């Protein structure tokens with residue numbers, strides 16, 4: 001008697017539908033997708049930060065500290081200038097102090113305020129003729145050379161010139177031990 005089942009005796013039977021495998025597959029793909037998006041969201045800003053640091057290397061720029069008349073001869077005075085690369089988030093830290101020593105006439109030395117040990121601001125003491133660092137006792141002579149304590153070298157100098165009666169310094173990039181002439 002002939003069978004009524006059309007698939008009977010056929011070698012191409014469909015495997016039974018495994019809904020668990022399909023669901024596992026879907027969850028796996030979903031996980032990979034979410035991880036890829038999360039990785040991109042985290043990674044792109046980080047890559048952008050490093051790339052922009054390379055592409056937009058800040059260059060020092062000339063900035064006036066004002067008339068040379070405000071700096072008496074044979075004296076050291078603090079001057080403050082605005083960071084040319086300031087952003088809104090910088091607030092008051094965009095005001096950068098430095099020490100200006102005027103020997104005589106147009107003979108100036110402009111020192112970065114940062115101690116060459118770990119960067120604390122140094123202060124000038126007229127009586128002792130020393131720059132002293134409050135953090136770890138670093139001391140510098142009046143020409144900025146190292147006198148005592150942990151700093152590995154003297155104070156950094158800013159390149160400077162006198163232009164139309166004003167003292168102008170090359171600023172915008174703070175020197176560091178790795179790049180002392182920045």
Ligand code: FES
Nearest residue numbers: 115117118133138
């Ligand atoms: S930061 Fe000035 S001595 Fe350490």
